Amino acid sequence: MTAERDAQLALAQSERRFRLLVGGITDYAIVMLDPNGVVTKWNRGAQQINGYADGEIIGRHFSVFYTAKDRQAGAPARALETALRDGRFDAEGWRVCKDGRRFWASVVIDPIYDEDDRFIGFAKITRDVSAKKAAQEALIQSERQFRTLVSGVTDYAIYMLDPNGVVANWNTGAQHIKGYAADEIVGRHFSIFYTRDDRAVGTPLRALKTAADQGRYEAEGWRVRKDGSLFWASVIIDAIREEGGALIGFAKITRDITDKRRAQLDLQRAHEQLAQSQKLEALGKLTGGVAHDFNNLLMVVSGQAQLLRRHLKDDPRSLRALDAVEASARRGEELTRHLLSFSRRQRLSPxxxxxxxxxxxxxxxxxxxxxxxxxxxxxxxxxxxxxxxxxxxxxxxxxxxxxxxxxxxxxxxxxxxxxxxxxxxxxxxxxxxxxxxxxxxxxxxxxxxxxxxxxxxxxxxxxxxxxxxxxxxxxxxxxxxxxxxxxxxxxxxxxxxxxxxxxxxxRADRAPQAQDEPEAAELSRRGRILLVEDNPDVADVAARMLEELGHEVVAASGGLPGLRKLESEGPFDLVLSDIVMAGEMDGLEMARKIRVRSPATPVLLATGYSEAAARIGAEFPILRKPYRLADLNRSIAKLLARPRASVVRLEEARRARDQKPEA
Missing domain, CATH: 3.30.565.10 (Histidine kinase-like ATPase, C-terminal domain)
Incomplete structure (x- = not known):
């Protein structure tokens, strides 16, 4: 008897502790139902979650917790039937509080049997999981919006890869950029987008390994479309892991930046070309100036050699030496010609x-x-x-x-x-x-x-x-x-x-025309020539060359002295002047003033600096330094072969000058 009484006391104590435990739980509504679904017991959590006091709910059918729609559809009865048949009913759904407020509930209903295995009712546990439901719906909505967004993006190829690099899904942008429809590419390895060379060196696999090891892979490079054409791509691959850290795949974003790449290359080429142009322009200025000075030196050497040749006709040894001098001068002329051509100061006749x-x-x-x-x-x-x-x-x-x-x-x-x-x-x-x-x-x-x-x-x-x-x-x-x-x-x-x-x-704007045969050089008639040259050595050799051709020469050292000589010692049959001269007036300015003051006097401009000649164009005839006797004679002959009326006016001007009373 003592053992039996002790067992009963222990059982009573265990039940009391259990009731205290159940009664103290507030996060779960624990409810006992009779076999018909009528509430027989109710804990504090049930009161807190559903809003009913014990006296308000015990004795009422548990369907009061369901929405009217669910009651009408017979959901409460099916829940009890399922629990009795399957041993448990487990579901989520909307439930109703006393004040009519709805909450999302997680519900478990288990059948209860006594020690004789007789069915005596149900144990129902309910938990308010509204916050979880709201979070799930928010996540679903977010995923839905994200899918809509990703699907609608056309400027970016956005798609998923499995851990092995196989394409798992495909957006509109990916189809637009790469040319594949979803059913053509899903299930294929993403290395298909890489060039053959990149695949051969393992670039696709290295990209996945970098993303897996570091979380992200980011690069630019050539990629291949379905039709085989190439485009320059900006690529980002992010590793995707589950909560436990296991790799479940990759998110890959690709953008076609071919235009940007082309613009970068164009800008780079432009910078390189600008630097090259500036360097060549600086070299051009230097070489142009050097060529100008060199031409004056060659003018002296070449001119003196030609003059000596005319007076050493019977001295073979001296003539051989002059041959070498003149050959070197011609070589120097060729070098300056190249220099002037590079510096774009060579006078061209296109x-x-x-x-x-x-x-x-x-x-x-x-x-x-x-x-x-x-x-x-x-x-x-x-x-x-x-x-x-x-x-x-x-x-x-x-x-x-x-x-x-x-x-x-x-x-x-x-x-x-x-x-x-x-x-x-x-x-x-x-x-x-x-x-x-x-x-x-x-x-x-x-x-x-x-x-x-x-x-x-x-x-x-x-x-x-x-x-x-x-x-x-x-x-x-x-x-x-x-x-x-x-x-x-x-x-x-x-x-x-x-x-x-x-x-x-x-391309020329007109067709080529037949060229007339060049006329043979003729000896110019003798004349009185004003020579204007600021380089004494060049002036000396030019004067001797003119005299060798039979002309009378009056020399001036610059533009202003040349105009004074023209007025005080004129008239002249011709003015031969350098273009680039130091002082207040260069040869071009002087030539223009002569054209106004003495229109009948022809002007022949000589220069070794073809940029100056380019400024003149066809305004005055040009003789390029260093010139030879034949070049000088041909240019003068052409200018002196003018209509007789001009010659008569010159003769009259001479007579008028000679008849001037002495001061």
Whole structure:
């Protein structure tokens, strides 16, 4: 009896503790129902969650907690049936408090049996999970909005990859940028978007590994569309992990930034071209000034040599020495010509030229400079547009390119000279040429040009040849000629695969005209000439050359002294003047004043600085320094061969001067 009583006391104590425990729970509504669903017991949590006091709810059917819609649909009865049949009912749904407020509830209903396994009712546990429900709905709404947003984005390719890099989904932007529809790409590996070279070196797998190890991979590079075309892409790959940290895939965002990349490259090229142009412009100014001074020196050397030759006809030894002097002077003239061409101060006389018509002559000119081990191939179609160039400078430029190609092939090879018509829109060449041009290319099969040398190949005096193999001015002449002609020269080269230089020359606005045969030089009639020159050495040799031609010479040392001599010692048959002179008045200003004061007096301007000559244009005839006796005689003869009326007026002016009373 004692043992039985102790057991009953222990059981009673256990039940009391259980009731205290259940009664103290406030986060869960714990309710006992009879087999029909009537509330028989109620804890404090039930009162707090549902709002009913014990006396208000015990004895009432638990369906009072359901919405009217659920009651009408029989949800309470089905819940009890499920619990009795399956051993448990577990669900979530809307429930109603005493005050009519609804909350989202997590509900568990278990059937209860006594010690004899007789069904005696149900235990119902309810928890208010409204906050969780709201969070879930917010998440669902957010995901829905995100999916809508991602799907509607067309400027970005946004898609998911599984941990192995297989495409799991696909947005409209991805289809727009890459060209694949969703059913064509989902399930395929994302490496399909990479170039063959990138796949060969493992770039796609390295991208995933970087994202997995560091959380993000970010890069730019070429990617491939479905049609095989390339685009420059900005790519971000983020690793996606579950709460436990396990990798579940990758989010990949790709943007087509080809236009941005092109703009960056254009800006980079523009900066490089500006720096190159500034460097070449500075070199041009320097070389132009040097050439001007050098021409004056050559004028003295060449002129004196020509004068000596006329007086040493019977001295073979002296004549041989003069031959060497004059040959060196001519070589110096050629060097200054290259310098002036590079600095764009060489005076050009552009005229329409047909390359097709000159193919034979050009072939003969170039072939003469090539050994038998080098084959010259020419392709100058008959439909080429005429070009506007100075033919002498053009032939020299092509010859310089051919010689440069020849020197790159000491063991022989082939040179291809091709031309084609090109209409440029400003994007094909570094200088953004626009309009109609003929592109003349000279390609060789030589060793190519090292990349570190390419930026310097047009610099004057720059050469990789031996000291006695070149001056470093050939390509400088080509550059200057192209620029001054309104075109451009470009170069492309690869080591071991030769080089290709392309001259872009502007299309002429008219067809070439037949040229008259040049007239033989005639000896000018003798005249009285005013020589204006500020360099004493040049003035001396010029005066002696004029006297050698039989002219009377009066010299002046500058523009203002020249005008005074014209007024005090005139008239003169001709005025020969330098253009660039120190002092208050240069040769051009003086020539313009002479034209006003003495219109019948012709003026011949001489210069070794062709930028000055370019300013004059056709306003006055120009004689380029250093000039020879024959050049001087031909220019004077042309100017003195004027109508007789002018000569008569000069004779009258002379007589009037001679009859002036002495002061």
């Amino acid at each position: 005229a329409p030229v047909s390359l097709s018509d000159r193919a034979t002559g050009l072939s003969e000119l170039l072939s003469a400079s090539l050994p038998r081990s080098i084959q010259l191939e020419m392709d100058l179609p008959g439909d080429l547009w005429p070009i506007a160039v100075d033919i002498g400078e053009f032939e020299l430029a092509v010859l310089n390119l051919t010689v440069n190609a020849r020197d790159a092939m000491p063991r022989g090879g082939a040179i291809q000279l091709r031309a084609q018509n090109r209409s440029l829109n400003g994007t094909e060449t570094p200088d953004r040429l626009q309009g109609d041009f003929v592109a003349l290319s000279v390609e060789d099969t030589g060793s190519g040009i090292p990349p570190d040398i390419l930026p310097r190949i047009f610099d004057p005096f720059f050469t990789t040849k031996d000291v006695d193999k070149g001056t470093g001015l050939g390509l400088s002449q080509v550059y200057g000629f192209a620029q001054q002609s309104g075109g451009q020269v470009t170069v492309a080269s690869q080591l071991g695969a030769g080089a290709a230089f392309t001259l872009y020359l502007p």
